[in-house]
Amino acid sequence: MPDHSAIMHMGQDLLVILHGDLDDRTVESIEREVTSEVARTSARGALIDVSGVDVIDSFVAQVLARLVRMVRLLGAEAAIVGIRPAVAISLVELGASMPDVTTALSAEQGMARLRRMRADNSVRIDHGKHC
């Protein structure tokens, strides 16, 4: 795992903390690492914490959005949390605002959101069974 990231297990979820200046190779290796870790541990969710990342350019944004889609394809939920205000402004002006990606202000709020999404899904499944 590169020095720019750390993966922690929190119950059924993964918390991925990114920090520093991410180059293309680093962000792509993080993408592979997180995808395999979700599959290996059968994680139900992954939170990508970017509060320690100074700059997200269009390439990094594209890879992060792709990572979220990959995790969803594996059957888990994913969210990007902790985008700094200056980074959010830059992404919107750049035109790379990742509209389909679930986000939250902090890891704590992101975790609550993942749990809510899971609860909503199980309600839908139960509903299906009873009809």
Add this chain to the structure above:
Amino acid sequence: MASIAEIPAADPLASTSVAIDGESDLLRVRSVARAHARQAGLGVTATTKVVTAASELARNILHYATGGRGIATVQQAASGQKRGVRAVFTDSGPGIADLGAAMRSGFSTGGGLGLGLPGSRRLVDEFSIDSAPGSGTRVAICQWDR
């Protein structure tokens, strides 16, 4: 709005050039842009915006210039009481045949997102581009402290 050519540098000696020749140079361009922006007293948002734009423009050189090579030159700028940072990106690549199209979001001849040029223009206070087929491309950006 003054054209970028008219903006005198606060200290011409303070310019830093970064040769762009590979992916790792993107980090150098970002870090040089960040250092100059901080020295010029830019706030966090203005700094993040200009560093993001610099990253996009350096990436354009990697993707489109001949051999992925070019130069980024960053320095402080001053105009009256204003201070800022200026960065110039030059390459001797194939040039851009249709500048109008290249400046539209979503237009790309290289399989990218097509955000680099139009996105960078939105991020900074001043933006100018010079290019013609066969004569390379020069993009100059400037970000002010207010």
